[in-house]
Amino acid sequence: MLKIYFICSFLIGTALAFNRFRPVKIALLSLFVTLQGIMTLHVIRNRGTGFWYFNADSLAVIFITILFFISALSIYHSFAYLKWRQKEARERNFYFAAMVILVAALTCAYCANHIAITWVFIEITTIAASFLIYYLRTDLALEGTWKYIFVCTISITFVFIGILLLGIAAGPAGITDLTYAQLTANASRLDPFWTKMAFIFIFTGFTAKAGLFPMYTAGIDAKDKSPSPAGALFASGIMNVGFCGIFRTYQFIALTSSAEWARSVLVISATISIFIAAVYMMKVDNYKRMLAYSSIEHMGIIMLGLAMGGIGVFAALFHLVLHSFIKAGIFYQTGITYRVFGSKLVSETGGYFRISVSGSMVLLLGFFCVTAVPPSGLFISEFLIFTEMFRSGYIWLMLAVMALLTVIIWAFGRKIMKVIFTPVNGFDYENAERPALSESLSQFAIILFIMIMGVCPPQPVLDIIHAAAGTLAR
Amino acid sequence: MTNLILLIFIVTLFFLVSAWRLVTYIQILALQGVMLFLVALLSLTQMHWANFAFILTETVIVKAVIIPVFLAYILKRNNITREAEPLVPTFVSLVLMMMLVIMIFFLSYASGYAILDNLFFVVALSTIFTGLYIIMTRRKIITHVMGFLVIENGVFILSLAVGNEMPMMVNMGVLLDMFAGVLTLGIFINKIGDVFKDGDVSNLRRLKD
Numbered sequence: 185m186l187k188i189y190f191i192c193s194f195l196i197g198t199a200l201a202f203n204r205f206r207p208v209k210i211a212l213l214s215l216f217v218t219l220q221g222i223m224t225l226h227v228i229r230n231r232g233t234g235f236w237y238f239n240a241d242s243l244a245v246i247f248i249t250i251l252f253f254i255s256a257l258s259i260y261h262s263f264a265y266l267k268w269r270q271k272e273a274r275e276r277n278f279y280f281a282a283m284v285i286l287v288a289a290l291t292c293a294y295c296a297n298h299i300a301i302t303w304v305f306i307e308i309t310t311i312a313a314s315f316l317i318y319y320l321r322t323d324l325a326l327e328g329t330w331k332y333i334f335v336c337t338i339s340i341t342f343v344f345i346g347i348l349l350l351g352i353a354a355g356p357a358g359i360t361d362l363t364y365a366q367l368t369a370n371a372s373r374l375d376p377f378w379t380k381m382a383f384i385f386i387f388t389g390f391t392a393k394a395g396l397f398p399m400y401t402a403g404i405d406a407k408d409k410s411p412s413p414a415g416a417l418f419a420s421g422i423m424n425v426g427f428c429g430i431f432r433t434y435q436f437i438a439l440t441s442s443a444e445w446a447r448s449v450l451v452i453s454a455t456i457s458i459f460i461a462a463v464y465m466m467k468v469d470n471y472k473r474m475l476a477y478s479s480i481e482h483m484g485i486i487m488l489g490l491a492m493g494g495i496g497v498f499a500a501l502f503h504l505v506l507h508s509f510i511k512a513g514i515f516y517q518t519g520i521t522y523r524v525f526g527s528k529l530v531s532e533t534g535g536y537f538r539i540s541v542s543g544s545m546v547l548l549l550g551f552f553c554v555t556a557v558p559p560s561g562l563f564i565s566e567f568l569i570f571t572e573m574f575r576s577g578y579i580w581l582m583l584a585v586m587a588l589l590t591v592i593i594w595a596f597g598r599k600i601m602k603v604i605f606t607p608v609n610g611f612d613y614e615n616a617e618r619p620a621l622s623e624s625l626s627q628f629a630i631i632l633f634i635m636i637m638g639v640c641p642p643q644p645v646l647d648i649i650h651a652a653a654g655t656l657a658r
Numbered sequence: 659m660t661n662l663i664l665l666i667f668i669v670t671l672f673f674l675v676s677a678w679r680l681v682t683y684i685q686i687l688a689l690q691g692v693m694l695f696l697v698a699l700l701s702l703t704q705m706h707w708a709n710f711a712f713i714l715t716e717t718v719i720v721k722a723v724i725i726p727v728f729l730a731y732i733l734k735r736n737n738i739t740r741e742a743e744p745l746v747p748t749f750v751s752l753v754l755m756m757m758l759v760i761m762i763f764f765l766s767y768a769s770g771y772a773i774l775d776n777l778f779f780v781v782a783l784s785t786i787f788t789g790l791y792i793i794m795t796r797r798k799i800i801t802h803v804m805g806f807l808v809i810e811n812g813v814f815i816l817s818l819a820v821g822n823e824m825p826m827m828v829n830m831g832v833l834l835d836m837f838a839g840v841l842t843l844g845i846f847i848n849k850i851g852d853v854f855k856d857g858d859v860s861n862l863r864r865l866k867d
Contacts, residue, residue: 300830307833311840327865330844334802337837338793341809344834345786348813351820351827352779360823377769405865 186238186295189223193288201281204273209280216284217256223291224252231648237363239297242652243431246501247294247424250508254420255287257626261413261516264623268523269411275319282315283414290421294428298363299350299386302429303343306393309422310336316414317406328409335402336392343389343429346382353378364432371439380442386433387449394426395476395483397456407476408528412519415472419479419515420508427486427504434490435656450491455581457484462588465595470528472518474599475511478554481592482507488585489569490656492576498653499568505649506561506634507554513630514550517543520619521603525611530599535607539616542624544604550627551600553634555593561637660700664781664815667693668759671788674808675751679740680733683804684726690811691722697818704822713828717814720835725807728842729800738800746795754791759784778819785812803841810834 196216203209227240227248234240240248262283266276286309293305310333318329350362357373359366367374392399403423407415437446461481468474482503489500518528520543525533537544556562566589573582607613637645667690674686695718702710732738744751762783766776789809793802810831817831 300826304830304833307837310837324865330799331865333840333844334806337806337841338790338809340837341806341813341834344831345813345816348816348820348827351824355820355823362824409865 185223185226186235186240186292189219190288190292192219193284197281197284197288200284201277203277209277213259213280213284216287217259220252220255220287220291224248227295234295234297237298237301238292238295240295241297242648242655243428243501244294246505246648246652247428248291250424250505251287251290251294251421254417254508254512255283257512257516258413258417259283260626261416261519261623262411265411265413265519265523269320271319271321275321278315279319279411279414282312283417286312286316286417287421290425293425297365298361299347299367299433300362302432303340303347306343306425306429307340309393309425310340313406313410313414313418313422316417317410319411319414320409325409328405332402332406335399339389339392339399339402341389342385346385346387346389349378349382349385350374353382364436367436368439371436372441374436374440376441379437379440380445383433383437383442383446384449387430387446387453390426390429390433391453392426393422394430395423395457395480396426396487397453397460397480397484400457400460400480403479404473404476407479407515408470408473412472412515412522415476415519416512416515419475419511423479423483424504424508427483430487431490431656438493438656447491447493450487451578451581454484454487454491455585457481457487458585458588458592462591462595465592469530471530471533471599471603472515472522472528474530474596475514475518478592478596479507479511481589482511482554485566485569485585488573489565492569492572492578493656494572494575496569496572497656498650499565499572501649501653502637503562503565503569506565506637509630510550510553510560510562510634513627514547514554517546517550517624517627520623521547524617524619530602532608533603534605535611535613536604538607538613540619540624542621542628543619546624546627546631547600547604549631551596553631555596559635559638561634561641564638660697661777663693663697663700664777667697667781667815668784671785671808672752672755675755675788675791676748678742678748680738680742680798680800681730681740683742683801684729684733687729687804687807687811688722688726690808691717691720691726694721694811694814697815698821701818702821702825702828705825705828709825709829713832716832716835721811721814725838725842729804732800732842738798742801743797744795745797751791751795755788758787758791762787778815782812782816782819785809785815788812803838806841807838810838 193216196212200209200212227245231245232241289305289308289312293302296302296305314329314333317332318325353375354362356375357370359370388398392402395403403418407418410418434446437443457480461477464477465474486500486503489496489503521533521536522528524539527533553560553562556566570582670686670690674683677683695714698714698717762780766780769776786809789805789812792805792808813834814831817828821828
């Protein structure tokens with residue numbers, strides 16, 4: 185199935201790049217969404233099956249399901265965006281082709297069960313993503329694209345160095361192929377020195393995609409400069425692929441004698457990420473960048489959960505799932521806000537409530553959901569992570585993180601409330617564009633989902649997250 | 659013999675850090691390509707012959723010929739000034755480099771293996787950090803790309819260390835060359851030279867908080 189999927193999506197991507205007729209384009213895109221849907225259903229039905237170097241385990245199933253919803257919504261919202269930012273037909277075609285290739289590469293990267301195969305597909309996502317960032321062809325877009333490619337290339341090289349060092353570490357253990365299964369089975373026989381070196385390089389490399397300290401900068405510019413629907417994909421699909429790489433590596437590192445050491449690396453990186461997010465969220469004026477920094481904060485919390493172990497791993501995955509949805513939803517809405525006000529700056533935006541009640545409700549409820557105010561599902565996961573931190577004896581760290589989160593909620597709230605309620609001088613509210621309710625429906629569905637997950641989460645969803653979390657050693 | 663070439667490789671790194679003109683950088687990169695070719699020729703003895711031939715031709719053609727020639731062409735076409743314009747005095751760079759290499763030697767002692775077995779690792783890591791250092795301390799976009807090429811050379815050396823056991827790794831290193839191509843083409847096609855008059859990173863500083 186995966187073979188057919190990859191060949192088909194590659195063909196669709198190529199066809200989209202060269203096709204000139206609008207009906208054909210829409211047909212191809214709906215074909216791709218259908219294909220993605222069939223693929224998602226297939227992996228949900230046949231969890232654990234695979235071929236060659238691909239294996240759809242629980243983690244991959246979770247991520248593919250998220251990706252299906254987000255990619256379908258992103259393609260839908262792209263039409264409104266591209267209508268507003270009219271460019272040459274060629275550039276629009278490249279935009280959709282890049283999006284299709286990106287989604288396909290992400291799907292394969294989630295499924296890969298060999299660390300080098302993950303690496304290859306993540307490399308493809310960098311190139312596809314750079315086309316999305318460069319859509320507007322302006323100086324700033326060029327700058328963002330260049331920085332994204334450069335930072336991602338350096339980090340992908342780091343991952344490769346890590347894989348090579350892992351190869352050295354695996355030599356004495358008699359591992360011939362760096363599949364995750366073999367590495368997990370022989371984890372106790374890996375050479376400790378080289379394993380540590382490998383982990384630090386692999387982790388640093390994947391942080392560029394996951395959005396953590398030290399390589400987080402690439403993702404910020406990418407989410408800011410790319411069109412909002414693509415930004416949603418960056419905030420969910422691409423961050424998940426980075427997390428996927430870190431999670432699968434940590435899975436076998438946790439079984440070696442370097443587990444404690446790897447754990448402290450995760451804690452340090454997570455804490456610095458949350459700190460950076462808090463500092464910049466107070467400072468930035470651009471709300472898309474503010475959302476990007478908020479993603480870094482959430483990724484930091486998720487890493488803390490992963491490092492704590494126990495129920496923390498479950499909470500981290502739960503948090504990641506919900507964050508992928510809600511952040512994408514807010515990104516779609518900011519795309520509309522940007523279109524209405526013609527500015528991404530908080531200081532030049534305001535009084536959105538007078539223009540669109542539905543849109544401002546999305547922003548308001550989305551803000552409550554993303555800052556983990558009950559009944560948002562994120563509240564439960566954050567609560568579980570803090571409980572686990574308390575139980576593991578990280579009380580001071582827990583208090584520090586809580587203080588930083590308070591700062592973040594304050595900074596986030598102040599800016600979102602300004603956008604929603606405080607009118608700006610000199611903006612013509614009478615003749616402003618009134619976005620249709622239909623554009624906000626998808627976001628309402630997402631918010632409803634987040635709240636249901638907070639109040640009474642469905643058992644099958646919990647089961648699959650438990651299955652994915654259970655693979656990490658206690 | 660391999661060890662001798664690897665040690666000379668470290669010397670080229672010092673030369674690279676202290677070099678002043680961009681043309682020298684390109685020449686050193688070409689020289690490094692040839693040296694990598696020799697190291698690969700001598701160390702990948704247990705590899706399948708077709709794969710072996712592919713890697714050797716790829717190394718010598720891409721690393722030693724195509725990329726240097728292309729960089730020289732970009733230099734001429736985009737009218738980039740000849741000097742590398744380091745932000746740090748050369749003397750300081752040399753001292754830092756010296757300390758770096760010594761530190762990596764000590765790190766390699768910590769692994770508990772004999773130093774000569776680890777020479778691949780020492781040289782590779784020195785090369786990678788030299789590349790990062792060049793990226794950090796130079797102003798031009800083209801020197802950043804050159805820094806990346808140096809990092810890539812380091813990765814290639816490291817992949818040779820596991821090349822006999824896992825030949826797939828060396829092949830995947832070739833994929834990194836593709837990225838080097840993307841980066842150099844990026845300067846060439848995407849008009850960084852045209853949009854920003856001189857390829858200077860200070861033009862790329864507007865996107866920040």
